[in-house]
Amino acid sequence: MIAFKNAEHLIRLAAAFAIAFVLFLIVRGFLVPKSFGEYGHYRGDALQEIMAQPISYAGHETCEGCHNDIFDVKKAGRHARVACESCHGPLQKHAEDPATVKPQLPTVATLCVRCHESNHSKPMDFPQVHSADHSSGLACNTCHQPHSPRIEEKGKK
Amino acid sequence: MLLLPAAAIAWEHVLAGTPENSPNFRATDHWWGMLLDITKCIGCGSCVRACQNENHVPDDYFRTWVERYVIRDWGFEHIMVDSPDGGKNGFPPPSDNTGKSFFVPKLCNHCADSPCTQVCPVGATFHTPDGVVLVDQTYCVGCRYCIQACPYGCRYFHPTKHVADKCTLCYHRITKGLTTACCEVCPTGARQLADLKDPADPVHEFLKTHSVQVLKPHLATGAKAFYNGLDGSVR
Numbered sequence: 001m002i003a004f005k006n007a008e009h010l011i012r013l014a015a016a017f018a019i020a021f022v023l024f025l026i027v028r029g030f031l032v033p034k035s036f037g038e039y040g041h042y043r044g045d046a047l048q049e050i051m052a053q054p055i056s057y058a059g060h061e062t063c064e065g066c067h068n069d070i071f072d073v074k075k076a077g078r079h080a081r082v083a084c085e086s087c088h089g090p091l092q093k094h095a096e097d098p099a100t101v102k103p104q105l106p107t108v109a110t111l112c113v114r115c116h117e118s119n120h121s122k123p124m125d126f127p128q129v130h131s132a133d134h135s136s137g138l139a140c141n142t143c144h145q146p147h148s149p150r151i152e153e154k155g156k157k
Numbered sequence: 158m159l160l161l162p163a164a165a166i167a168w169e170h171v172l173a174g175t176p177e178n179s180p181n182f183r184a185t186d187h188w189w190g191m192l193l194d195i196t197k198c199i200g201c202g203s204c205v206r207a208c209q210n211e212n213h214v215p216d217d218y219f220r221t222w223v224e225r226y227v228i229r230d231w232g233f234e235h236i237m238v239d240s241p242d243g244g245k246n247g248f249p250p251p252s253d254n255t256g257k258s259f260f261v262p263k264l265c266n267h268c269a270d271s272p273c274t275q276v277c278p279v280g281a282t283f284h285t286p287d288g289v290v291l292v293d294q295t296y297c298v299g300c301r302y303c304i305q306a307c308p309y310g311c312r313y314f315h316p317t318k319h320v321a322d323k324c325t326l327c328y329h330r331i332t333k334g335l336t337t338a339c340c341e342v343c344p345t346g347a348r349q350l351a352d353l354k355d356p357a358d359p360v361h362e363f364l365k366t367h368s369v370q371v372l373k374p375h376l377a378t379g380a381k382a383f384y385n386g387l388d389g390s391v392r
Contacts, residue, residue: 033296036280039283039285039286040283040284041280041283042280042281042282042283042293042296043280043293043295043296046283046291046293046295046296047184047285047291047328049295050291050325050328050329051182051328051329051332052329053329054329055211055329055330055333055335056210056211056338057207057210057211057330057335057338057341057342059335059336059341060341079344081344081345081346082344083341083342083343083344085207085341085342086203086341086342086343086344089210090207090210090211090338114201114202114203114247115199115201115344117247118250119199119200119248119249119250119251120250120251120254120258121200121225121227121248121250121251121258121259121260122199122200122260123196123197123198123199123259126199126345
């Protein structure tokens, strides 16, 4: 029975470990968020929080719901695949409250050249102009309509 | 069960015989990526501006940006890359019109085996079930380890929130059925959101019929930003 003669200090040690372990579990239960591990090693609620962020760009389908007259013009022209908010800017607020939030008309002088100013780095097949000598200072929309920009020549279709 | 919350939650569903909570959007039905067509990018910077508007990215920081490569004649070892203000206001013409020049839009590659997620010590950055890499900013301790780990330089340290920040692939938009802000405004269709689990998505046909590459494929990060017409010089 020599092995168990001084067993008391071992029991005390084991009890101390057990208490520490239980304390650890209790503290952990409080500190680890409830949803942690719901999908993986992260807080599952974070997904819902990020999903709930507000949007700024309404998306062209929302625009087309009301402005179908412009959409009809646009879909026949060269800008068919340019989304409304690409030029007009983020307009979710306007879509939510069209009466009070009015979008501003973009400035043609800076808008068109953003894409169409000639630049060697742009793809060759993309329509580009040297704006300084293309229109001798006239605004682009004197000749081109932004929603359907191609100028139809007489006799040609 | 206290030690393994994931197991605990799974066990609850097993006991109750119910599937896990899923609202109208089922993340497991999707696997998001993006298709970027270098042959169409005109360097207008619309995507960069849209991203900053949509996600309130602070000035001089970028979740997406556009780089311009200039390679003169046979100078493949002396590639010039510039990105003035992330390409936000477009690019001035190159100093001369010799050689090859093109634009490369960049963003988080939403890697399937992302190095940034692996190094996060607290579980603040993670993969969603639909393959998007996100940051839980309330959980991030700001150690910046993930910023160093990203081989594509797609993360930054938010100057006022003091946490890691990055592209969310507009998770708040794509889960509502919209496309990302950058894809929405891209005037040439050079960027397109792709759902690789949707058999009707045109991305499958495109990947089959074009020379598409990801950035740094040798790192085996499982990058999901697919580049069409990617020049070998792009890093």
